[in-house]
Amino acid sequence: MKILAISGSARRNSTNTAMLRAVSAVASDEIEIAVFDGVGSLPVFSPDLEGESLPEAVRDFIALIARSDGVIIASPEYVRSIPGGLKNAIDWLVSGDEIVHKPIALLHASHRGDDMLAGLRTVLATITDRFAGDIFLRLPLMKLEPAEVVQAVEMAENRSKVRAYLQAFSAIALKTTRPPEVPAGAIQ
Numbered sequence: 001m002k003i004l005a006i007s008g009s010a011r012r013n014s015t016n017t018a019m020l021r022a023v024s025a026v027a028s029d030e031i032e033i034a035v036f037d038g039v040g041s042l043p044v045f046s047p048d049l050e051g052e053s054l055p056e057a058v059r060d061f062i063a064l065i066a067r068s069d070g071v072i073i074a075s076p077e078y079v080r081s082i083p084g085g086l087k088n089a090i091d092w093l094v095s096g097d098e099i100v101h102k103p104i105a106l107l108h109a110s111h112r113g114d115d116m117l118a119g120l121r122t123v124l125a126t127i128t129d130r131f132a133g134d135i136f137l138r139l140p141l142m143k144l145e146p147a148e149v150v151q152a153v154e155m156a157e158n159r160s161k162v163r164a165y166l167q168a169f170s171a172i173a174l175k176t177t178r179p180p181e182v183p184a185g186a187i188q
Contacts, residue, residue: 001170003033004068005107008075008086010040016074018146019109019139022153023072023162031166033072036064039085045092058092065093070103070173073124077116082123094127103130103173107165109149110142132172137165 005024007017017037024033043055054062065071075086093099104124108117124131139158141149152158 001031001173002067002069003031003072003166003169003173004064004070005033005035005072005074006039006086006089007035007037008039008073008083009037010083010085011076013146014076015109015141015144015146015149016076018144018149019107019141019153020072020074021146022150023107023166025150026153026159026162027166028163031170034064034068036061039083039089042085042089042092045088047095050095061089061092062096062098065102066098068102070105070169071099072105072107072169073120074107074109075113075116075120076110077113080115082116082119086120087123090123090127099127101130102128103132103169104128105132105135105165105169105172108136108138109140111138111140112142130172132169135165135168135172137161 005020007014007020009016014037017035020035024035027033038057038061042057042061043049049055075083106117106120121133125133139153141152144152153162
């Protein structure tokens with residue numbers, strides 16, 4: 001199972017990025033998590049840059065999405081909304097089909113941010129028919145330094161929650177990414 005974990009933060013010492021890296025470290029051996037922390041390096045979306053003019057950074061980002069079995073997004077809330085960098089990254093995906101049937105779930109590093117989460121849920125339910133809105137984990141990590149985030153995620157109680165969350169998401173992702181079985185003797 002290959003999961004792409006996207007941090008919605010462009011901050012160097014982002015709590016969300018640290019959380020995603022810590023989650024990757026405690027995942028079971030069957031789950032490989034790659035963390036994308038480059039939303040701040042993507043150029044501003046423009047339909048004029050799609051197709052042959054697609055910037056290399058965007059092409060690489062889209063390739064990461066395409067190679068994954070599912071996507072997890074963790075993001076801060078900026079002014080009660082989705083951060084511009086994350087929204088921009090999502091905008092780059094809407095005209096392609098790499099995200100349309102991709103399972104997506106949310107992971108959150110704060111006890112607040114419900115306005116952003118509501119907006120993000122609306123956006124994600126619009127761009128994919130596999131948004132797993134009922135698979136959600138919130139860890140109270142806000143204001144912790146990256147090393148403290150790692151320690152918090154590694155605590156037995158949080159490690160257990162993270163593994164259960166990843167297991168639930170993996171089950172959904174496997175169900176939606178595996179090709180349907182063809183009955184024996186059927187013409188293909």
